[in-house]
Each structure stands twice: as C-alpha cells, then as structure tokens.
Amino acid sequence: MMNTICIMCPMGCPLTIEEKDGVITVQGQTCPRGKKYGEQEYSAPVRTLTTLIRRADGGMASAKTSAPIPKDKIREAAEYVGKLTVSADSKIGDVVEENFFADGVNLVITGIA
Amino acid sequence: MIKKYDVVVIGGGPAGMAAALSALKKGAKVLVVERDVRLGGILNQCIHNGFGLHYFGEELTGPEYADRFVKLVESEDIDVMLESMVLRLTPDKKVEILSPEGYITVEAGAVVLAMGCRERTAGAIAVPGTRPAGVYTAGMAQKLCNMKGYLVGKKVVILGSGDIGLIMARRMTLEGAKVELVLELMPYSSGLKRNIVQCLNDFDIPIKYAHTITRLEGSPRLTGLYYAPVDENRNPILEKEEYVSCDTLLLSVGLIPENDLLSGMDVEMSPITSGAVVDENRMTSIPGVFSCGNVLHVHDLVDNVSREAEIAGGAAADYALGNVTAGDTVSVRATDGVRYALPQRITKGGEGKVDVFFRTVDVYTKKRIVVEVDGNEIYSRKTMILAPGEMEKITLARQDLVGDVIVRLK
Amino acid sequence: MKTYDCIVIGGGVVGTAVLDRLAFHDLATLLLEKDDDVSVGASRANSGIVHAGYDCKPGTLKAKFNVRGNHLMWSLVDDLDVPHLKCGSLVVADKDNKAGIDELYDKGVKNGVEVEVWDKQKTMSFEPNLSDNIEWSLYAKEAGIVSPYQLAIALADRAVLNGAEIHLEEGVTALERKDGLWVVTTEKSQYLAKTVVNCAGAYGADVNDLAGAEHYETSFRKGEYYVLDNTERQNVETVIFPLPTKAGKGILVAPTADGNVIYGPTSHLCDLDDTSVTLDGLQDIRSNVAKTYKNPVVRKCIRTYAGVRTIIGDDFVIGESKVVDDFYMAIGICSPGLSSAPAIAEHLENLIAGDVALKDNVVTRLPRAKRLSELDGDELNTLIKEDEAWGRIVCRCEKVSEAEIVKAIHSPLPAVTVDAVKRRVRAGMGRCQGGFCATRVMEIISRETGKDITEIRKGKKGSNIALYSVKEVPND
Numbered sequence: 001m002m003n004t005i006c007i008m009c010p011m012g013c014p015l016t017i018e019e020k021d022g023v024i025t026v027q028g029q030t031c032p033r034g035k036k037y038g039e040q041e042y043s044a045p046v047r048t049l050t051t052l053i054r055r056a057d058g059g060m061a062s063a064k065t066s067a068p069i070p071k072d073k074i075r076e077a078a079e080y081v082g083k084l085t086v087s088a089d090s091k092i093g094d095v096v097e098e099n100f101f102a103d104g105v106n107l108v109i110t111g112i113a
Numbered sequence: 114m115i116k117k118y119d120v121v122v123i124g125g126g127p128a129g130m131a132a133a134l135s136a137l138k139k140g141a142k143v144l145v146v147e148r149d150v151r152l153g154g155i156l157n158q159c160i161h162n163g164f165g166l167h168y169f170g171e172e173l174t175g176p177e178y179a180d181r182f183v184k185l186v187e188s189e190d191i192d193v194m195l196e197s198m199v200l201r202l203t204p205d206k207k208v209e210i211l212s213p214e215g216y217i218t219v220e221a222g223a224v225v226l227a228m229g230c231r232e233r234t235a236g237a238i239a240v241p242g243t244r245p246a247g248v249y250t251a252g253m254a255q256k257l258c259n260m261k262g263y264l265v266g267k268k269v270v271i272l273g274s275g276d277i278g279l280i281m282a283r284r285m286t287l288e289g290a291k292v293e294l295v296l297e298l299m300p301y302s303s304g305l306k307r308n309i310v311q312c313l314n315d316f317d318i319p320i321k322y323a324h325t326i327t328r329l330e331g332s333p334r335l336t337g338l339y340y341a342p343v344d345e346n347r348n349p350i351l352e353k354e355e356y357v358s359c360d361t362l363l364l365s366v367g368l369i370p371e372n373d374l375l376s377g378m379d380v381e382m383s384p385i386t387s388g389a390v391v392d393e394n395r396m397t398s399i400p401g402v403f404s405c406g407n408v409l410h411v412h413d414l415v416d417n418v419s420r421e422a423e424i425a426g427g428a429a430a431d432y433a434l435g436n437v438t439a440g441d442t443v444s445v446r447a448t449d450g451v452r453y454a455l456p457q458r459i460t461k462g463g464e465g466k467v468d469v470f471f472r473t474v475d476v477y478t479k480k481r482i483v484v485e486v487d488g489n490e491i492y493s494r495k496t497m498i499l500a501p502g503e504m505e506k507i508t509l510a511r512q513d514l515v516g517d518v519i520v521r522l523k
Numbered sequence: 524m525k526t527y528d529c530i531v532i533g534g535g536v537v538g539t540a541v542l543d544r545l546a547f548h549d550l551a552t553l554l555l556e557k558d559d560d561v562s563v564g565a566s567r568a569n570s571g572i573v574h575a576g577y578d579c580k581p582g583t584l585k586a587k588f589n590v591r592g593n594h595l596m597w598s599l600v601d602d603l604d605v606p607h608l609k610c611g612s613l614v615v616a617d618k619d620n621k622a623g624i625d626e627l628y629d630k631g632v633k634n635g636v637e638v639e640v641w642d643k644q645k646t647m648s649f650e651p652n653l654s655d656n657i658e659w660s661l662y663a664k665e666a667g668i669v670s671p672y673q674l675a676i677a678l679a680d681r682a683v684l685n686g687a688e689i690h691l692e693e694g695v696t697a698l699e700r701k702d703g704l705w706v707v708t709t710e711k712s713q714y715l716a717k718t719v720v721n722c723a724g725a726y727g728a729d730v731n732d733l734a735g736a737e738h739y740e741t742s743f744r745k746g747e748y749y750v751l752d753n754t755e756r757q758n759v760e761t762v763i764f765p766l767p768t769k770a771g772k773g774i775l776v777a778p779t780a781d782g783n784v785i786y787g788p789t790s791h792l793c794d795l796d797d798t799s800v801t802l803d804g805l806q807d808i809r810s811n812v813a814k815t816y817k818n819p820v821v822r823k824c825i826r827t828y829a830g831v832r833t834i835i836g837d838d839f840v841i842g843e844s845k846v847v848d849d850f851y852m853a854i855g856i857c858s859p860g861l862s863s864a865p866a867i868a869e870h871l872e873n874l875i876a877g878d879v880a881l882k883d884n885v886v887t888r889l890p891r892a893k894r895l896s897e898l899d900g901d902e903l904n905t906l907i908k909e910d911e912a913w914g915r916i917v918c919r920c921e922k923v924s925e926a927e928i929v930k931a932i933h934s935p936l937p938a939v940t941v942d943a944v945k946r947r948v949r950a951g952m953g954r955c956q957g958g959f960c961a962t963r964v965m966e967i968i969s970r971e972t973g974k975d976i977t978e979i980r981k982g983k984k985g986s987n988i989a990l991y992s993v994k995e996v997p998n999d
Binding site: 148196198200209211212213214215216218231232234235236237239241242243244245246249250252253256257258260261262263264265266267288289290327328329332333334349351360373376 | 749750754796798799800801802805821824825826827828895900903904907908911912914915916919920922954955956957958959961962966976977980981982983984985986987988989990991992993994996998
Binding site for chain 1: 157158160161162163166167172173174175176177179180258259260261262287288305306307309310311315413414497498503
C-alpha cells in the first residue's frame with residue numbers, strides 16, 4: 001500500500017494506492033487524472049523535468065520535457081542538460097533532443113531568458 | 114498634448130495582459146504600462162511547469178503561459194510601454210509615467226491596477242543574527258538563476274514553505290546545490306501540497322514544521338544558522354536550538370500586494386489582503402479604478418489571476434465607455450475560520466452567477482463551507498480538507514444575494 | 524615608497540572629516556581604510572542624530588566637541604549636500620521624573636546649549652504620538668538628524684576632489700618610526716608619512732599599540748535598531764529620547780534623514796565587530812519604545828541592524844600622543860561621535876596643519892545631487908533628453924534611476940559594491956530591501972566596472988552575492 005498526494009493539479013488529492021492480485025486500485029482522487037497518476041506512481045513514477053540550457057551567446061534558455069520521464073532519471077537528465085548548448089536564436093517550441101530519457105519524449109525550449 | 118486612453122493597465126504580467134485583452138474585446142482603446150523590458154512579469158522567471166491546466170486545459174511552464182498572452186497582446190491593437198513606471202496615479206485617473214522616452218501624463222477613462230506583489234524580506238520578519246551576503250528572497254534567487262544564469266550558493270536552507278521557496282528547492286538541487294532543510298513557522302505548509310511532494314519529497318529534502326530561525330551566523334557571507342521549534346505562540350523554544358551549516362538562506366515567507374501607488378489616493382483597503390476592497394467587477398472604492406491579480410490578493414494559480422483580470426479589464430472598458438449603471442451593493446463578510454472573502458461587495462439584483470474566493474484561517478478537516486444571506490443558507494458544501502495555502506472558490510447565484518452575505522465554516 | 528604629509532587611519536566619519544579638513548591645506552594626504560568603503564563601521568550603524576549637547580558632563584571633551592560639532596554640522600551638511608533635518612529633539616519624562624528633566628536642563632545651560640523645559644501641553648502639541656503618561660520634556664532646537672554614512676561619503680568625496688587619496692581594503696598592519704618618519708605598512712603596500720592620525724574606531728586602541736603610543740583598554744557596546752517603513756515617517760516629528768541612564772541615552776524613536784523611522788538602540792556589552800541582532804535585544808526595544816511612544820508599529824519593520832560603540836574610559840581620546848612623535852588620535856569616539864566629528868576634525872586640523880597654507884581653488888560646496896524622487900516632470904524630461912538612464916527606474920521602492928546609480932559608481936570615491944551603491948543613492952533601502960533591484964544593480968555595476976556578476980559583492984571582501992554560474996557549479 002502507498003499513500004501519496006496527487007501532483008497532477010494544484011488540488012493535491014491524497015491518494016491511497018493498493019495492489020491486490022496484480023490489480024492496482026487508487027482511492028482519494030477527485031478526477032480520472034488522479035487515478036492514472038496513482039497507477040503510474042505505484043508502478044513506475046514519472047516527472048516532468050524543467051531546467052535551463054546554456055545558449056551559444058552566453059545567455060540562458062529554459063526547457064522542459066514534453067512529457068514526464070522516469071523519476072529516477074531526473075537528476076541524470078538535469079546533469080546531461082548542463083552539457084548542452086543551444087543556438088542563440090532558439091525560440092519557444094524548438095526541440096533540442098528527441099527521445100530524451102524516454103521514448104517519444106522531447107526536450108523542448110520553453111522560453112528565452 | 115496629453116494622451117488619452119479608455120483603459121490604462123498598470124503592469125504587464127499575467128493580470129495586466131489578460132485585463133488588457135479583455136478590455137480590448139469590449140472595444141476600449143488600451144495602454145499597458147510595464148516596468149520590465151518585456152511583458153510577462155514574474156512568469157518569465159517561473160520556468161517550472163504547472164501553469165495553465167485550468168485556463169488552457171494543458172500544463173505549461175511560466176514562460177510558455179506568458180508567451181501565449183504576449184503573442185495575443187502584440188498581435189492586437191494594444192499600446193504597450195516597456196521600461197515604464199507609473200510614478201503617480203490621481204483619483205481623477207491621470208496616470209503619470211516615467212520611461213526612457215520621457216515623463217508623460219496619460220488621461221484614462223478607467224485604470225486597472227495589475228502591479229503584482231513583492232516578497233516579504235528577512236528584514237521585515239527581523240531575522241536575528243548577522244546580516245551577511247547569502248540571504249535572499251526566493252524570488253530574487255529565482256531571477257538570478259532562471260533569468261541571469263547564476264546560482265547564489267550551494268548549501269541552502271529555506272525559511273518558509275511558500276511555493277517559490279519550494280520550487281527553488283528543486284531548481285537549486287537540479288543545478289547542483291544541496292538543500293539542507295526547509296523551516297516553516299506554521300504547523301502546515303503555506304505552499305501547494307503537490308510542491309511538497311515533487312520539490313521536497315522527491316529529493317529527500319526535509320521540512321520541519323513549527324520551526325523558525327533563531328540566529329544567522331557568518332560575516333561577510335552566511336556560514337550557518339541556528340533554528341528551533343516554536344511554541345503555540347510561535348516563540349522559539351531556545352533549549353531545543355539546533356545548528357545547520359549553510360552558505361545560503363532563501364526566504365519564502367509571504368507575498369505582499371504592491372499597492373504603493375495607492376498611497377495618497379483614498380482607496381478603501383483590506384487590512385487582511387493588503388489589497389483594495391472591490392466589488393464583483395473588481396472595482397475599488399474609487400469609481401473607474403479596478404484591481405486584479407496579485408496586487409488585489411495573492412493567488413496560488415495564475416489561471417485564476419487571468420480569469421480575475423478578464424473580469425476587471427472587461428468591467429474597466431464598460432466603465433470607460435459608459436456602459437455601466439451603478440447599483441446598490443451587498444457586503445460579503447468572512448467569519449468563523451474564513452480569513453477573507455473576495456469580492457467584498459456585490460452589486461444587488463444581477464443575474465447569473467458570481468464567484469467568491471476565500472482563504473481559511475487555519476487547516477480544517479471535514480468542515481462545511483456555508484454562505485448565508487439574512488440568516489438563510491444559500492450555499493453549502495462539504496470539504497475534506499481546507500488550508501490557508503489554497504484559495505477556495507464558491508459560485509453563488511446572484512438572485513440569492515438579496516442582503517449582506519456571510520461566508521463561514523461549520 | 525611614497526611619502527605623505529599625513530596618513531589618516533580609518534574611514535569612519537571622524538577619519539573622513541579629518542581628511543577633508545587636511546585636504547584644504549597644501550598637504551599630501553592619504554586615508555587608509557581596511558574595508559570596502561568608508562563609513563562601514565560605527566559610522567554607518569548609529570542613530571544618525573546630531574545631538575544638541577545638553578547631556579554631556581560639563582567640562583568633558585564630549586561636551587566641548589558635541590556643542591561645537593553641532594554648531595559646525597548644519598552648514599557642513601548643506602555644503603556637502605547630505606540629507607539632514609534640523610528637527611530638534613525631546614527628552615520626555617512622566618510625572619515622577621521631572622527632576623531628571625531639570626537636571627538635564629542645568630547641564631544644557633552649563634554646556635551652552637539652548638534648551639527649554641516644556642509641559643505636557645506644549646510637548647504633546649509638538650509631538651502628538653507620545654505615550655499618555657508623558658508630562659514633561661526637554662526641548663533642544665539645535666538637535667536634528669543627518670544621514671551618517673552619506674556624511675562620511677560626502678566628506679570622502681570632497682577630500683578626493685581636493686586632492687586627498689583614499690585607499691580602500693588596506694588595513695594597517697605595522698607602524699614604525701624610521702628617520703623621523705612613520706613607515707605605514709598595510710595588507711597591500713607600504714607608505715611613509717610625516718604625521719599619522721589614528722581614527723580607527725573599534726580598532727583605535729590596536730593602532731595605538733602598533734605605533735607604540737598610549738595604551739588603552741577598550742570596551743564595546745552594541746546598539747540594536749528596528750528600521751520602519753517610510754510610511755511611518757509622518758507619525759514622528761522629532762527625535763524622542765527617554766531620560767538618559769548610565770548605559771546611554773536610552774531607546775529612542777527618531778526619524779531618519781532617509782525618510783524612515785528607527786527604534787533603538789539597545790546598549791549591551793559585546794565583542795568588537797559583533798553587529799548581530801539578538802532576539803533579546805529586539806524584545807528590549809519593543810518593550811522600551813512603548814514607554815515614550817504611543818503606537819509603536821514593529822510590524823512596519825523593514826530591517827534591523829546593530830552598531831558597536833567603542834568606549835575608552837568616560838571620554839573621547841583626542842589629541843597628540845605624548846609617547847611617540849607626530850602621532851595624533853581621535854579614538855574612543857562613541858556617542859556623541861557623529862555630532863562631534865566636525866569639531867574633532869577642526870581641532871586636529873589646527874594641531875596638524877595650523878600653520879600650513881591653504882590650497883588655491885579648493886572645492887567647498889559639492890554640486891547638488893539630483894534625486895529622481897525629488898524632481899518634477901519638466902526637470903525629468905530635461906534630464907532624460909540628455910541621458911535616458913534618468914527615465915529608467917531601478918529601485919522602485921525608493922524611486923532611484925539608473926542614472927543616479929551610474930553616477931554613484933563613478934563618484935570621486937567610487938561605489939563598487941551593492942551596499943556602497945545603496946548607501947549613496949538608496950537603491951535597495953526601501954521596503955523590498957533590494958528583492959527586485961539588487962539584480963539590476965549588480966548588472967549595472969558589472970557593466971560599469973567590467974567585473975563578472977559572480978565577482979559583484981554585497982560589501983566586504985567575501986560577500987559575493989551569487990557564487991556560481993549555472994552549469995558551472997563545482998562538485999565537491
């Protein structure tokens with residue numbers, strides 16, 4: 001059994017997750033996203049990474065993963081981003097890397113500082 | 114020649130931009146005055162996700178949320194003054210603006226205040242000890258990090274569990290700092306629950322509730338600090354003092370609406386929110402002066418800021434264009450565990466629905482939110498948990514608001 | 524090795540005042556300061572009050588220099604364009620303590636100070652926010668307030684304009700006599716001087732020891748303060764003292780020349796350089812302020828601070844050493860040191876340079892600094908046409924423009940730290956305490972001095988604000 005708080009939205013529903021005979025049940029959520037989150041959090045937790053990337057002109061761009069990646073890869077992914085440099089004319093929406101620490105997930109520029 | 118606008122919006126952050134767009138839709142000629150070199154306000158430095166789920170139906174980062182509004186403002190017929198600061202606002206809605214182009218006075222049909230808020234500082238809460246480098250508000254550290262690319266330190270303690278502090282705990286951790294501890298004076302978090310989970314728990318950062326700092330050490334740079342649990346009167350229990358070594362202290366101990374511009378104007382203010390007292394259109398006690406976003410009351414969610422600003426911007430346009438008739442109002446009063454409710458006044462006799470926002474005094478479990486008019490319950494909702502850190506919304510039918518409204522917990 | 528006619532050790536308000544007076548003469552002068560700016564010790568952290576001089580023991584140096592200093596101060600701060608207000612002062616007492624007021628009155632008369640005893644009605648009509656139990660007061664019209672750090676800074680600036688040199692971050696490590704001269708060794712260099720003046724504040728006795736001059740035992744008393752938001756200024760008309768005690772002048776309520784209000788100081792023995800604020804001290808202030816002032820509003824606090832007064836015996840130590848040659852002292856300058864500084868400087872000037880000719884064409888009056896917060900629209904537009912930086916507000920709380928900050932960075936004694944800029948133009952001194960503007964000030968200093976952001980300091984060496992560039996944080 002696992003007790004946690006749903007992070008899908010600011011509501012912060014308290015979840016109780018149980019597995020019985022291979023079936024995961026989630027209680028405490030107030031929407032379907034909470035159920036999905038609970039199931040995922042129990043079996044293979046994931047998080048969205050938001051971070052900074054150095055620009056070629058010395059400035060900074062902000063970036064995120066287009067979808068959550070495995071939680072245990074977050075620190076490694078953040079360190080990896082530290083070694084990247086994007087072009088000075090990067091703009092919001094540019095894809096920096098595809099399949100970034102998870103299949104089908106992109107590292108995307110979110111803003112120019 | 115004095116320029117004239119129907120609506121002047123002071124502040125180009127999320128509130129200001131949404132207000133301007135809303136005023137434009139109603140046919141107003143709009144000016145936005147922004148202090149920074151770009152629109153977007155504090156959103157530009159909030160590179161984390163969690164914005165827009167309610168407003169756009171998808172999860173965005175701060176800069177992305179801002180960008181959607183910036184693109185709209187820039188594509189529409191809205192005048193924007195950047196690097197411009199309003200030095201004075203008069204009750205007859207003359208707006209005196211300083212910018213690198215000069216000092217001008219603009220006449221406004223209506224004014225929307227959207228200046229946001231500032232952070233409470235170490236000085237304001239009189240943190241004892243030395244006054245070294247290394248002690249910053251979380252927002253300043255966030256700006257230096259996310260906008261300028263500098264990390265203020267790497268052995269960090271955070272005082273207060275406001276959302277910016279929690280977010281910075283994760284940001285600094287991911288940039289290579291070690292966050293030793295979060296201290297919160299109250300027995301509960303003032304930030305969103307999910308930020309405790311994803312910013313602290315995910316990185317094994319401990320948070321100590323009902324604790325505070327008793328002494329800072331180090332000069333010229335912070336080298337460590339003493340902290341202690343507090344008693345029920347929030348006084349530190351010095352016998353239980355402990356020490357933690359650190360080079361940085363970030364403060365996330367509250368946000369204060371930045372209403373300095375209103376000093377000298379006779380606007381009715383709420384001592385609880387530190388913002389103006391407003392009606393359902395977010396109009397202040399001075400006709401034609403509206404307030405929205407964090408300058409009115411501090412929000413948890415930018416989505417709510419945008420919505421509130423749309424109300425204010427639209428109403429400001431209506432006012433300026435002469436499309437309003439003043440009516441009697443009923444007052445909205447908070448009591449029994451409800452710290453404040455906003456708007457504080459609602460015009461009588463309207464149709465449709467009106468949203469009332471409120472925060473609680475303390476953490477409450479299994480309480481009923483009750484709204485009464487003339488002693489009759491017109492609204493009731495059961496809740497599992499209510500916390501001061503999370504703003505609540507109730508939707509009332511305007512036809513029910515025949516007398517003064519009381520919002521309470523039962 | 525360069526030879527100076529006079530080297531002043533210590534850049535507090537006394538050291539800068541002495542340097543300023545000497546710089547009028549045909550002398551090569553140098554001031555050595557161990558910290559990053561002038562006025563960073565007791566001269567920065569005090570009450571900023573120009574005392575009238577009624578409460579010093581008659582016949583002491585304190586009485587003599589305070590009364591004369593007060594007399595010199597008001598034209599000095601006008602010449603130097605230092606924020607000030609001659610707002611008078613009140614010592615207040617309840618019905619049981621009229622005798623204390625009378626005693627002060629007598630001392631005031633003996634010291635040659637204009638003082639008046641006021642009854643409740645007159646007192647309250649002048650200062651309506653006093654506690655209800657106040658019945659009597661001693662009014663001194665010559666008292667007032669100045670910005671103490673801006674005074675020291677302006678003195679330093681004028682001295683530099685008149686040819687004096689100031690070397691910052693050069694603490695003196697040795698003083699030796701050689702061939703009738705002083706060899707002054709610092710952390711960085713060595714100089715020769717015909718005369719040395721010890722104005723080293725908290726380190727005054729140490730510098731005396733280095734020189735082999737008179738030995739003094741020093742003690743230190745900490746004074747802690749609350750600074751309140753400038754919206755509280757309207758409620759305080761004058762400087763409000765309780766009756767003095769042996770420990771000092773007591774916890775006062777006063778406006779500051781910067782437009783705030785202070786409550787303080789406490790008075791507790793402490794170690795040298797211990798400028799920490801304590802829970803007990805703050806409590807002490809809160810409980811004592813209420814005795815004289817009706818509505819203390821500690822929740823309007825924007826900052827706390829503490830300063831250390833250096834005490835040698837019961838009086839100032841001022842004059843020429845009787846043990847070593849060509850060595851002058853102005854040490855043990857605790858309260859009323861700020862008020863006395865102009866007179867101490869005048870006295871030492873007479874001793875050291877009495878017979879030295881004055882320079883031609885000295886600067887006596889500093890140009891009036893323009894402050895955005897005091898300008899009207901037309902004046903602003905004229906300035907912005909010349910320099911658009913006047914139209915860019917950096918510090919929103921205190922309304923300080925980029926132009927003022929740039930000017931401070933390039934002033935005669937340049938300001939190169941965030942606190943040095945703050946002391947000169949008030950950027951970061953308001954209610955957000957630099958939360959919004961410190962980043963901008965750092966960028967402007969970086970741009971104007973060519974230093975990287977990570978090199979920009981709050982103040983002293985080692986007070987760098989941001990330690991690392993993102994993505995270049997060392998692992999350890």
